[in-house]
Amino acid sequence: MKAVFLIRHGGSDKAFEIREIPIPVPGESEVRIRVQAFGLNFADVMARKGLYRDCPPLPCVIGYDAVGIIDVTGSNVTQVKVGDRVTCFTRFKGYAEYIVTDETGVAKISSDMPLPFAASLTTQCCTAWYCINEAARVHEGDHVLVHAAAGGVGSAIVQLLKIKEVIIYGTCGSEEKVRFLQEIGVHHPINYKERDYQEEIRKISGKRKLDVIIDSLGGRYVREGINLLGAGGTMVCIGGSQLTSATNFFDRWKKIFQFGLYHPGQLMMACKSLSGVNMLKLADSKPRLFLDMLQQIISLAESGTLQQNGGRVYHISEFEAAHSALENRQTMGKVVVRW
Numbered sequence: 528m529k530a531v532f533l534i535r536h537g538g539s540d541k542a543f544e545i546r547e548i549p550i551p552v553p554g555e556s557e558v559r560i561r562v563q564a565f566g567l568n569f570a571d572v573m574a575r576k577g578l579y580r581d582c583p584p585l586p587c588v589i590g591y592d593a594v595g596i597i598d599v600t601g602s603n604v605t606q607v608k609v610g611d612r613v614t615c616f617t618r619f620k621g622y623a624e625y626i627v628t629d630e631t632g633v634a635k636i637s638s639d640m641p642l643p644f645a646a647s648l649t650t651q652c653c654t655a656w657y658c659i660n661e662a663a664r665v666h667e668g669d670h671v672l673v674h675a676a677a678g679g680v681g682s683a684i685v686q687l688l689k690i691k692e693v694i695i696y697g698t699c700g701s702e703e704k705v706r707f708l709q710e711i712g713v714h715h716p717i718n719y720k721e722r723d724y725q726e727e728i729r730k731i732s733g734k735r736k737l738d739v740i741i742d743s744l745g746g747r748y749v750r751e752g753i754n755l756l757g758a759g760g761t762m763v764c765i766g767g768s769q770l771t772s773a774t775n776f777f778d779r780w781k782k783i784f785q786f787g788l789y790h791p792g793q794l795m796m797a798c799k800s801l802s803g804v805n806m807l808k809l810a811d812s813k814p815r816l817f818l819d820m821l822q823q824i825i826s827l828a829e830s831g832t833l834q835q836n837g838g839r840v841y842h843i844s845e846f847e848a849a850h851s852a853l854e855n856r857q858t859m860g861k862v863v864v865r866w
Contacts (some may be wrong), residue, residue, distance in 0.1 A: 566592040566647070657820060679861040
């Protein structure tokens with residue numbers, strides 16, 4: 528079978544190589560999936576840049592999620608069967624024609640579910656669900672800021688926030704994305720390249736501070752976010768994409784220090800909390816919780832409550848362009864690559 532290997536750090540045009548490797552064999556509690564399309568995540572860009580500590584040693588196959596058909600199951604598998612079309616969480620090794628993964632990371636989906644939407648259900652939607660139901664516990668009427676709201680995770684968070692009936696602020700980097708955010712239900716979309724997002728929020732909300740901020744940017748946005756929160760507010764950190772713009776070692780460390788330094792006493796006195804979410808770690812340590820989240824997400828998708836927002840399908844021949852587009856924030860919704 529074919530698999531896309533990350534062979535060196537750097538630009539997408541030089542970092543990857545397609546290789547032929549043996550088709551994997553599933554263990555007793557695993558399934559093997561013939562992949563229709565695999566997803567790209569910003570963590571993949573971080574891994575390509577050498578900024579993701581959990582990335583396996585090079586050369587390796589990265590990738591967290593995929594959509595496909597089960598062709599072999601292990602002897603202890605009970606949740607799914609051969610022939611089922613599934614969405615899956617892969618814990619790396621996702622950029623391949625065949626994937627082996629534990630059944631706790633797999634859920635059956637309809638045969639006609641679009642590829643970008645199907646692939647978004649595991650990493651993006653489960654991250655979104657955990658952020659607003661566990662890490663922050665969003666309540667009706669809350670004022671919530673979502674950074675990079677037009678991306679795969681951001682747009683999934685917006686959909687789930689709409690169910691909670693909250694006031695949603697969303698940052699993005701173009702007027703096209705502003706229109707996209709308006710279409711998917713963001714009450715106050717803000718183009719951070721044209722306006723100071725902090726000043727815009729203050730103009731809109733007056734003296735009222737934010738209840739929840741979900742941040743995938745890192746750097747100064749964390750420090751700024753803590754200041755925008757009111758008492759009882761929570762900052763949920765799900766990424767550090769600002770680090771990818773660093774041009775050298777010193778610039779990278781500058782951005783790291785921009786996160787700020789926080790002491791428990793400082794947070795206690797202000798009645799604010801700071802939380803981090805890493806779906807790979809969560810799925811590894813609490814696989815049953817992950818499966819429960821995924822099944823709830825599937826139910827929302829099947830009922831039509833959760834729907835596809837944006838997304839694009841690239842062919843494997845366009846793989847490098849897809850990675851570059853994601854890195855340069857030229858995409859909206861989930862990005863997938865089909866074989």
